[in-house]
Amino acid sequence: MLTRKHIMRISDTLWEIPRTHRDDMRVPARFYASESMLDDILGDRSLEQLVNVATLPGIRKYAIAMPDAHEGYGFPIGGVAAFDPDEGVISPGGIGYDINCGVRMLRSELRLDDLGDRVGDLAHQLQREVPSGVGRGGSLTLRGRDLDAVLEEGASRMVRMSYGTESDLDRLESRGSLADADAGEVSETAKARGRDQLGTMGAGNHFVEVDVVDRVFDEEAAALSGIREGQVVFQIHTGSRGLGHQIATDFLKVMSKAMSRHRITVPDPQLACVPFRSDEGQRYFRAMSAGANFAWANRQLITHEVRRAWSLTFGDAGGELEIVYDVAHNIAKLEEHTLGGRSVRLVVHRKGATRAFEGQPVLIPGSMGTASYLLVGSRDAMNESFGSTCHGAGRRMSRTKAKKEIDGGELRARMKRMGIEVAAGSNRGLVEEAPEAYKDVDSVVDVVHRAGIARKVARLRPVAVVKG
């Protein structure tokens, strides 16, 4: 187990486990945290996992963890790692089962006061319009070439099916589509799991949330995103549902069998990986890209459903809901970065981490009942963290413990006292997502702001939460 004696302080917010810590490390491991967070981070195996990531072939510069890091499968959640595409690997564990789990923010033209006493009505309309919960399908079932088109085109396919406008795509990371996607690399099992799941939220920590912009830290950056204090906004948090999970399962199995042929051994089977340029590596990259496109299509259809709920509740008086931005936080992408003064292409894995390119909006959802944040990416992120930052709060309490210690009725009453309308499928699912089950998002965001890898633009306060 790692302890404080294994860690070097680089700055108030950045720490390093040097390459000399273990013989098989190819690069140092670095993580962002405040001093007060160290015991928490050392309390699980996230840093051991980060050290394991630092051993993977072709990794460049550092294995990186964000201040919301916690133990995952293979890679820690909150991890970033970049690999040379010719000498390095691709690993499903560095992306996660929920490919392109991510967040989308919408802004309204209204202030909270304008909603009057209709926030509850809005919450229940959202619950009616956005299917949620375990095993629940949506109103759109696609098969064959129709589903393949979604896998290959992503959000733009949904726009062409009249679920949104072309201008929506301008506000999405990668315009909501990865060009390398190939539906032919997605198994029939994955397609069967996903065929009726477009436009559905799922369960667990996924949600649709109504927020009010509580405080603006950077007026200029906020104005660029059309954000102002007191404004009503929405967040949609979901991913690729069962389709993405199955892609990850399928290719972890493929890679665990292929690794010996590529003479790769890993300290943890969940780090299964193959050379990026190998047949298996390229097939996974194309399948992962298709899964990512499915998630963007999913959030596009949910956007349509949210807009419908808004219109049904407030009519023309509500005005339009425009997209602020959409970010992925479980994905691998081919990106240009500067290393040693040269521009190089790298396969950047982000698992529970968000792209934070200079000037790009960054959406960081808090846990239920807590603040969320809009930030903006920075040049420092490009230089220090492969243009990456944190993704949220990170879990600190098991679901079992949450169910034992927190009462669902009391939690709903507490949310009500805080001025938050809750529309949830079950009390059991609700208590698992109680605020005390998660780390403090304010502290996490404070660290990335002080580290300079994303700057605070605005803080949001929830007024309604819809969960599966």
Next chain:
Amino acid sequence: MYEIVPHTADVRIQLENASLESLFDDAAHAITAFSRITTMPHEVAERELVVDSVDRASLLVDFLNEIMTLLHVDRLAFDGFRSITLAPTSLRARVRLRAVETWSEDIKAVTYHEAHVTHDGELWRAAMVLDV
């Protein structure tokens, strides 16, 4: 026999049994029980499963993911083995299944994380983590 153990973000299942075949049976029943399934009692089916893996622990994980696929795609819940033939890295089984009405706990996948299957001279022991 199986036990479901808390894990910070997920769920860990621990099992032990004198027979390896029964251990696999327990594991499938464990994830089925965790899913909180409501079945349609008179609608039953059987399926043939063939699984090949790199080692025994991966075999158990891959088998359980096939069980989850039957639930998620075909809405069929594991109800025991009609027959099973186990080798160190392969399995052939005929499984009994019940039609599913609903389920309320979502297992995204059975992971290889901390997965192990060992024999201590008396009992087979296994553990794996579920991504929920």
